[in-house]
Amino acid sequence: MEQLFLLSDNFMIKLPSTLSSENGAITIVYAIIFPALLAMVALALDGALMINRKARLADASSEAILAISAVDNRLVDSVAIDNNKQIAKDFVNYYLPNNQAEQLKVVVTSFDRTIEKGYIDYKIAISATLPTLLPLGHLGFSAFDRSVTVGNFDNNSGNARKFVTVISDPADYVFVVDFSDSMNSSYIDQGRVTTRLAMLKQVVREVISGNKNPDSQFAIVPFDIGVPFRIKDSVNTTSSYANKENEGGGELVGCSALYVPKPQYAPDKIDYNFWANKNISQKQYPLFNNSKNSIFYNLDRGRYFYYRFIVGKALNEDMGDLEDRGWCTLNSSAAAPMGLYTHSCEAQSAESIFTPANKLKIEEQYDNVTALLDTMRAAPTEERSSIANSLTIDYASTLKYDNLFGTEAIQEFIQPWAPNMYEYRAFTGMCQSATPLRTVSPRLSQSQAEEQMAATFTSARAQAFLIPLTTSSEEKTRLISDFAGMSAGGGTDSTIGLLRSVPVVAAGTNPKKVIIVISDGEDEIDPAIVADQFHSRGMCDVIKAGLKDEGLFASGKTGVVANTVEIHYVSINDNNNESRMAFWGKYCARGDDTTDQKQYTHTATNYSSLIETLVSIIGVETGFYIQDSQNGVDFPVTESEENVPLS
Structure with a gap:
């Protein structure tokens, strides 16, 4: 009896540790969730693969139909039909290499409107049966089976329109294009x-x-x-x-x-190219005779800005360098009343505002130019x-x-x-x-x-x-x-x-x-x-x-x-x-x-x-791509369509 009590005591002492032991617990849990995890992985991998393959098949069908429209054999006989299918096969093999497809179905159809519209529509429907990476569907898992069939039937691919020359006369075409x-x-x-x-x-x-x-x-x-x-x-x-x-x-x-x-703005009254690069303050100085020196000062200043901040910076040169080139001259008596800015600049001496011919041009044309600019720089609403x-x-x-x-x-x-x-x-x-x-x-x-x-x-x-x-x-x-x-x-x-x-x-x-x-x-x-x-x-x-x-x-x-x-x-x-x-x-x-x-x-x-x-x-x-809704071709893809051999 004493021994029985000892066994009972030992059992009671060891029971808590036995019940709290984790040995083997993870195995049981893993055994329960492993099939679900495997199915999820299989579904994710094969799902992504099928999306990629579907996109590649769409690209293949678009490229193939453009090539077929370029050949433009109008599906006139069995040889033409076979040639079109071979073109499609070549593009599919390029986009889905290594004979990935177990089975390939191709149908090419045309809709001829060359008489009334000058074009013919081509459409290609391709379906390919492709193997999966983890074919668990046949084992009862929620995953793909051994193969999946994908096609280009719902993504606007595989459509092309071939325009045929219907206007044979040569012509001069001028595109006047809004820029x-x-x-x-x-x-x-x-x-x-x-x-x-x-x-x-x-x-x-x-x-x-x-x-x-x-x-x-x-x-x-x-x-x-x-x-x-x-x-x-x-x-x-x-x-x-x-x-x-x-x-x-x-x-x-x-x-x-x-x-x-109009006469006031005629080319003999305004030299448009001469004035195009000039700084003209027509509001401040509207009339030449009232502000002659200030006008020349302003014009001189504009050319100085151009040479210092555009030409000089572009050539990485300062005003001293531009003086050495002979493009700019330092003015010792620069001031508005003198009609001179700090420097007078012009690479082409004949273009200088201070040549006798150009000084006369400024005197004769300035008032016409300011009148022109008044028409251009009016209220913003007039544009x-x-x-x-x-x-x-x-x-x-x-x-x-x-x-x-x-x-x-x-x-x-x-x-x-x-x-x-x-x-x-x-x-x-x-x-x-x-x-x-x-x-x-x-x-x-x-x-x-x-x-x-x-x-x-x-x-x-x-x-x-x-x-x-x-x-x-x-x-x-x-x-x-x-x-x-x-x-x-x-x-x-x-x-x-x-x-x-x-x-x-x-x-x-x-x-x-x-x-x-x-x-x-x-x-x-x-x-x-x-x-x-x-x-x-x-x-x-x-x-x-x-x-x-x-x-x-x-x-x-x-x-x-x-x-x-x-x-x-x-x-x-x-x-x-x-x-x-x-x-x-x-x-x-x-x-x-x-x-x-x-x-x-x-x-x-x-x-x-x-x-x-x-x-x-x-x-x-x-030829160019079009959408399903634009294509005159309308047909179902049926099991009666001929399979294209893969080799």
Whole structure:
């Protein structure tokens, strides 16, 4: 009995430690949760893998259908069908290498609208059965089975539209393109964030590249408030800036406008290029005779600022260095009453404000210049920021054949590579797309703006510029490349762009002329007034008639007597679109006369609609991606579709 009690006591003593022991506990827990963990891992790994494979299959189908549309065999027979399937197989094997697919199904279908629309739609449906990494589904786990079938049926891939050349006649095409700042606006097109300008560049590249007629010529006329140009394309052959560079070896950037000024603002009364880089305080000193020395002091100060803070900083030189170059002269008696700033600067001595000829020019023209600037620097609500504004233009004279179709009425000047300030630029509002736009604001000081412009001075190059009609395939390729590198900025003046395009298209030698105005919105306030005046006076009818005029051809104003002239207006923004379309349709973008009811107004707010619009105007042979909703092909993917062997 005593032994029994001893055993009982020992048992009771050891019981707590036995019950509290953890040996083997984790094994039990792990055995319970392991299948669930394994299923979760399998589902995560294979799920991610399938998403990746589905995306790669979508890429393969998009690339394959574009290649198939380029071949364009129209599925005419079994050989054509087999060739298309082989193309698809090659792309799938590239995007899903190492024979990942156990089974592949391909069907290619076409929808031919070449007769009525000039294009054919192709669609490809691909499904692939692919192995999984952890095939646990067949064991009862919540995971994928041994293989999974993925396809491109719900992601807008595998669609392409092939445009076929339906317009065979060669033509001169001039794109008059809105380069205002709003063209930088972002929007989403086919799921991608882009800008209107980027979309336009892509479409123009594809349309011009797709035009197969070697005799067709293309030109670009970009506009904001003015039309920028490169010096090599200047029409003013006697200008002081011909074949010149800036002081650092960078390009000079030109700005132009075609119009006839009223007599007070005529080129013989205002040398626009001379005054473009001058610091003019027209409010403080409106009349030359009242403030002669102060005016010269102010002009001298502006040139000093340019050389010290732009040229000097760009070349890493101080005023002493610029004196050694002979570009600047120290003034010992500098003062406003003397008409001299601390230094007088000008690299080209003939351009100095102190030469006898230029002193006389300043004396004779200053009052006209201040009157011009009064029209431009009015209340902000009037926005007359162009030399060609509603108060300066002689409308009737501008529309005369000799002025409209020649180069004599093209006003040109060099826009300084400097901050967008009156101290540096007399005509600040013009051709802002052509240079980096650095305007002093609470976020950008004057010194910062000067430093930023100086940093790019030696490599200065126009960011947007007119490109005359191409004359070869090499020039066409260069046009596409140059256009792709352009930037937008500034306001909108469609009339200044259209007028400037006239001598450009007139120089071409094809009897068919096509001007295509592309814009994303309304003109600014004063340019809209100018547009009303020119359009209501029959500007577009004058352009069309002049291009067909034998007398202008005989005088050398045009390169050929045109037999067909079209002016199209393409809106890439549907805001206030109805009124703009009505305006252009009434006055300009229509048939040759009032009896011709044909309309050349178009709305194209995304990539696919814009390329379709331009293709309908120009006629090209090219292919591009479209969405399911745009494709005329509609078919189910069924088990009856033929499998494509993997090898």
